[in-house]
Amino acid sequence: MRIVCIGGGPAGLYFALLMKKLHPAHSVTVVERNRPYDTFGWGVVFSDATMEAMRRWDAETAAEIEQAFNHWDDIELLIKGRRLRTTGHGFVGIGRKRLLNILQARCEALGVELVFEREVESDLEFPDADLIIASDGVWSQIRKRYEDVFQPDLLLRPNRYIWLGTHKQYDAFTFDFRKTEHGWFQAHIYKFDAETSTFIVETTEEAYEAHKLGEMDQQQSIDFCETLFAEVLDGARLMTNARHLRGSAWLNFYRLICGKWSHFNGNSHVVLMGDAAHTAHFAIGSGTKLAIDDAIELTNQFQILGHDAARIPEVLEAYEEVRRVDVARIQNAARNAMEWFEVVGDRYADTLEPEQFMYSMLTRSQRISHENLRLRDKDWLEGYERWFARRSGLTVAEGERALPPMFTPYSIRGVTLPNRIVVSPMAMYSATDGVAGDFHLVHLGARAMGGAGLVFGEMTCVSPDARITPGCLGLWNGEQRDGWRRMVAFIHANSDAKVGIQLGHAGRKGATKLAWEGIDQPLEEGGWPLISASALPYLPHSQVPRAMDRADMDRVRDDFVRSAKLAAETGADWLELHCAHGYLLSSFLSPLTNRREDEYGGSHENRARFPLEVFHAIRAVWPQDKPISVRLSCHDWVEGGNTPDDAAIFARMFKEAGADMIDCSSGQVSKEEKPVYGRLFQTPFSDKIRNEVGIPTIAVGAISEADHANSVIAAGRADLCAVARPHLADPAWALHEAAKIGLTEIAWPRQYRSGKMQYETNLARAAALAGGPAK
Known part of the structure; x- marks a missing residue:
């Protein structure tokens, strides 16, 4: 084949040398705009997995790169006059120029x-080429030529950064956060050769503008950064690459995703590679990794x-199918890390104490979890767990193993939960005339006894x-109150768990x-008239609700008040107002379902008017020493709907109305929704509300193991974690998760203690057979 690589970065060079080595008969050319053995930039970071792959594919190149590597294990954080350090993270860095020179020489x-x-x-320009690799960077001319084919989605990110260097040597990957009168700046610092360290300074657009950095020349910007980061520089100077102005000017990062990576231009097959196809923010240092992995x-x-050239279409199809998953x-991880740095000032630096701030920073990409941190630096993590437990009110001696975050107590108003795990409200459709029966007693009782x-x-x-259905629980009369009272009494007598009642109104839904007879499908007989914020059906064939008038609002508000009074009589510990998932109060909040033109529609204040009226009314009759949470749909997942900002x-x-906590869910407002699922996919909503609004939160959604819950709570992304489907599959989920992480001191109900011993023994035996130590 005749192969031409346009762009002499890591992707083009590495692919060229691999293909030439694999099949020397190929004619392979790399075309680069710069001079021979001349490049710009400072250091790049590699992962262990990428280096292992490079050893397999070309040991000679890998060996030379490894000789030039600088390796470090520690991460150091400077913030608010504190210096914190953790080890076991295993980074390797190399100068970009040195890396490309090695690849050029090998080619x-x-x-x-x-x-x-x-x-x-x-x-x-290369009509004789069978295959053209467009590795010409994020501003690829080749991609631009075929935009309609490649479908690039190029998104400008808000933060500004400047890529500098210094001759000061650092023995850790160092992060320095500095607050100015106009906002926060952060430096990302790491050594990449025997003489030089990369020094990236990042800030928000607002701070950039307020400090008039856009009006400064490069030397003035360097002087500004030297003054701001004088402590960490300790007298060293910062440097820029003057011959490449763009390489060290203040920049914005561009996130790139392409709908397609390859195209046949009539003569040649063209494939995008590296930054021409996709970008990853420097916050996790994966741009070079992606380029090398593309080539491999x-x-x-x-x-x-x-x-042979005839197989190129098949090869490109397979390549794209495999690579898209990993890319x-x-x-996704890079986006998480990038967004963390974009909001670090407003959300974390001002609000979190340095210990929790460091945990949040270490886990910002969501690729590093609680137990992964234990593997990396057990002493540091256990020290953090002791700090967190003490902040939760526990007495923990130095050197003693503390309870992990999810098992620490949590107090709000006059209620103290024994741990941070919540059984989510989950519709069971098993009530008769709204009355809780034996099923509900066993269902909720088992999960309370399950930890x-x-x-x-x-x-x-x-x-x-x-x-919602004829099988839903209700609380509008004494018989229903007594059914709830029976459950509450059982749970209080047989466990340490607290009991919450979530009050709601289905509205247009x-x-x-019943779900197993056709979820969301309208009743064919026995139905009732529906009301909502506006006269819009949930499904095209659903009943059209009546838009509520003031008389309807008065009645519904009074219904909530009656139910809140009855809830207090049950002895329940917690009340939640359901304003999510497209039900009645949610239908007022979302512009997708609220088309009103009166004082209850339009602005945020108007759309929230009636839900807040209901909240004020139930808060007035619910005991003052007991909390009320509010469940919100924090993202409608539909264009024109509510977003996390809303x-x-x-x-x-x-x-401001007196809510104690926000239960942060999303979706189910419109059938047109397109959620982006994934592990902990709704946790960012909780994180945003907790740390920007300053109110405790419950995180929900795809939290399925202790490692997830511990990571979320330890990082301050939520105060409680609500677990739904895993609790349906395993009533004793919390007890079992404790045993899986080696937490044997968590008590089981006394009737089940022999089962606890056997369960823990079986886990230890399985770990031994698998070759891994029992925790």
Whole structure:
């Protein structure tokens, strides 16, 4: 084959040398705009996994790169006059120039033709090529030529950064956070050769503008950074690469995702690679990793499927199918880390204590979890667990193992939960006339005895016409109150768990069949008239609700008050107002379902008016020493619907009204929704509201193991974690998760203690058989 790589970065060079080594008969050319053995930039970071792959594919290159590597294990944080340090993180760095020079020399040794100082405007300049690698960077001219094919989504991110260097040597990957009168700046610092360290300074657009950095020349910007970071520089100077102005000017990061990576131009097959196809923010240092991994996988597909030009379409299809999964995973982690730094001032630096701030920073990408930190630096993590436990009110001696965060107590108003795990409200559709029966007693009782700190029943409806289905729980009469009272008494007598009642009204989503008979499907008989913020059906064939008038609002408000009074009579510890998932109060909050033109529609204040009225009314009759939380849909997942920014506005309103906590869910407002699922996919909503609005939160959604809950709570992304489906599968989820992480001191109900011993023994035996130590 005739192969041309446009762009002499890591992707183009590494692919060229791999293909030439694998099949020397290939004619391979790399075309680069810069001069021979001349590049710019400071250091780049590699992962251990990428280096292992490089050893397998070309040991000679890997060996030379490793000789030039600088390795460090520690991360050091400077913030608010404190210096914190942790080890076991295993980074390797190399100068970008040194890396490319190694790859250039290896290409020459293998017979790859290197063409320098040539600016390529079009892939059509190489009509004889079978395969053209467009590795010409984020501003790829080749990609631009075929935008309609490649479908690039190029998003400008808000933060500004400047890429500098210094001759000061650092023995840790160092992060320095400094607050100015206009906002926070952070420096990302790491050594990459025997003489030089990368020194990236980042800040918000607002701080950049306020300090007039855009009006400064490069030297003035350097002087500013030297003054701001004088402590960590300790007399050293900062440097820029003057010959490449763009390489060290203040920049914005561009996040790039392409809908397609390859195209046949009539003569040649063109494939995007590296930054031309996808970008990953420097916050996790994966741009070079992605480029190298691209080169390896495309070479791998040629090795599997064949080296002749006729196989190129098949190879490119397979390559894209395989790589998209890994690229999406890395880009997701990079996005999480990037967004953390973008909001670090408003959300974390001002609010979190240095210990928790460091934990949050270490886990910012969500690729590093609580137990992963234990593997990296057990002493540091156990010290942090002691700090967290003490902050939760526990007495822990120095050197003693503390309870992990999810098992620490949590107090709010006059209620103290024994731990941070919540059984989510989950519809069971098993009530008769709204009355809780034996099923509900066993269901909630089992989960309370299973170790959860707070147990919610399903949404409990405030009137007959507030039900979702005929099988929903209600709380509008004495018989229903007594059913709840029986459950509350059992749970209090047989566990340490507290009991929560979630009050709600189905609104336009009411009068439907039981879930197993057709979820969201309207009843064919026995239904009831529906009300909502506006006369919009949930499904096209659903009953059209009546838009509520003031008389309807008065009645519904009074129904909530009656139910709140009855809830107090049950002895329940906690009340939650359901303002999520498209039910009645949610339908007022979302612009998708609220089309009103009166004082209850339009602005945030108007849309929240009636839900806040209901909240004020129930807060007035619910015991003052007991908390009320509010469940919100923090993202409608539909264009034109509520976003996390809207949710934060509503959360602040409920906080000012006296809400104690926001239960941060999302979706189920519209059937047009397109959620982006994934591990902990709703936790960012909780994080935002907790740390920007300043109100405690409950995180929900895809939290399925102790490691998830500990990571979320320890980082301050939520105060409690609500677990739904795992609790359906395992009533003793909390007790079992404690045993899995080696926490044997968590008490089981006395009737089940022999089972506890056997369960823990079986876990230890399974770990031994698997070759891993029991924790």
